[in-house]
Amino acid sequence: MSLDRLQKELQEIAEAIMSVTDLDVTILDSSLKRIAGTGKYYEKIGKHAPKNSVFEKCIKTGKQYVITEPRTGSECAMCSGKNSCREEAEVCYPIESGRAVEGVIGMIAFTPEQKKAFIQNQRHYMNFVSRMSKLISSSIKEQLLHQELRYKSTELRTIIDSVDEGIIAIDDNRKILCINNWACKVFNIKNEDVVGKNLDKILPKNSVTKVLTTNDEIKDQEEVLKTNGKTYRFLLSVKPIIFNKKKAGAVATFKDFDKLHRSIFKISENPETLTFENILGSSPAFTAVKEQAKLIANQDVTVLLLGESGTGKELFARAIHYESPRKNEIFLPINCGAIPDSLIESELFGYEKGTFTGANPKGKPGKFERANGGTVFLDEIGDLPLHMQVKLLRVLQEREIYRVGGVDPVKIDVRIIAATNKDLWSMVQKGEFREDLFYRLNVVPIHIPPLRERPEDILELAEIFFYRYSKIHCKHLKGVSSEARELLINHSFPGNVRELENIIEYGVLFEKEDFLSSETILKKIDVKQGSDKAIIKGGLKEMVACYERKVIEDLMNQYGCDTKAKQKIAEKLGISPATLYRKLKESYLLD
DSSP: OOGGGGHHHHHHHHHHHHHHHOOEEEEEETTSBEEEEOGGGTTTTTSBOOTTOHHHHHHHHOOOEEESSTTTSGGGTTOTTGGGOOOSEEEEEEEEETTEEEEEEEEEEOSHHHHHHHHHTHHHHHHHHHHHHHHHHHHHHHHHHHHHHHHHHHHHHHHHHHSSSEEEEEETTSBEEEEOHHHHHHHTOOHHHHTTSBHHHHSTTOSTTHHHHHOOOEEEEEEEEEETTEEEEEEEEEEEEEETTEEEEEEEEEEEHHHHHHHHHHHHHOOOOOOGGGSOOOSHHHHHHHHHHHHHHTSOOOEEEEOOTTSOHHHHHHHHHHTSTTTTSOEEEEETTTSOHHHHHHHHHEEOTTSSTTSOTTOEEOHHHHTTTSEEEEETGGGSOHHHHHHHHHHHHHSEEOOBTOOSOEEOOOEEEEEESSOHHHHHHTTSSOHHHHHHHTTEEEEOOOGGGOTHHHHHHHHHHHHHHHHHTTOOOOEEOHHHHHHHHTOOOTTHHHHHHHHHHHHHHHOOSSEEOHHHHHTTOOSSSSSOOOOOOSOHHHHHHHHHHHHHHHHHHHHOSSHHHHHHHHHHHTSOHHHHHHHHHHTTOOO
16 A cells, blocks of 8 residues: 555654654655655655665565665665665665565664764664564554455445345444435435434334334335335345344345335236237227327327227237327236126235235235336226225326225326226216216217227238237148138128137138138127028028128118118228128118
């Protein structure tokens, strides 16, 4: 280390040596720079000694030198400053730290009287300068120790401040010894204001200080702390500090409960990132809906997705999430119709410890807490029980939930996307759905059209599914036959895209010819919507005719039988009105 850091102390030592020996003193570091000095050498502090001097030899060899005949002795032969040297005698003694020579201390006589006393007391002076050298070496070691301690302290501080959790250390009197930046930030306190203070005054009713009396280690215990008017929820771990077999304090770590659960849930969910480009379908009607959804994805508003089963409502919900500012957080789908009424509140909002017999004794966070910061997708919202609709309304209004058995509200920050295939307004009028909740959910309604209203997408999707499942099932089919295409384009698809995908996969699996045929497809298609299967006899021509009749009947039931309705039906089927009239006559649907 550099002796510059000890300059003040070395100067005091040099002056003390001079007062005892009446000899001038100079102390140099390993670079030959004079750090301290008396008499003639005081003015040379900061300057370097001559090259090849006895000082340099002392540093290089680590040996002591005694010179009684300066300038003429062999030790001074190569010294660059010997011609200007005025010394009469001197002793040089190395200053060592471990095996390294950190510098040299010199005692010099400038007058014949000093030289005489020097020679007479040489042994005494050598012992004295040796002790002074060891004193300086001890100071160097002490300084190095302090430097190492400062480094370790800085290193330790950097480590505890880099940890993404709170750390607080207390002594056996409950006084705070150390607190990291994370804890200071979360509890809104300053390090200098709390170190030395009693922890109970900073965090009332905490479990940390209990370790000092029970000596029991705490591991990942859920803890609710109140300070500065705020409530915090953590996973708390506390370990006692034992020194000489006695309790000397404790170290506590605080993990953000909500953040930890979100991270765990996010890892376990591991969903595929999905954008609007991944949603198949390019018809004008479907493209318009995708553009509408994409437009509001970046706006943190509640969305209500409306559409029949199989239209892809969850795909839209995921795409909205992954193109929103919350895309790096959790997307959590919840099927409101799949959770039993008796469990739905605890599933959504969680429960406190001791609430249920046989349940997790530590309590459990609900799905809303797990999704905090992200998006909750409430599928089949129309099936949510009325008593839960009130609680969901509070979530939307207050942005907080209460765990089952809990008394303190838990703040949450989630975006809600709901979906249903039911007519919610009709349910409101019947008293089956809360009107206030309806308006809270219906901020941005998005209607996803059924597949039958976008026939342009049918063949496009069929081709995609055909090649996808041909590859998956290692089937070497050449394509979809024209008859099968006509059959698909005329089917009403009550199950929408999901039904189309199932039909194509079934066809790929069971087709024995080169092309996917209408005969194979007809084995899967429900000609009558519902559970009744059409009983079709005869060949392909009769089967297709029967199917066409059913499609036309469905459309007439939907649009009516007048001229204007028939024109619309013809447009939907992609045929001319004349062709429609011909088919109506052939099917005995027109007198």
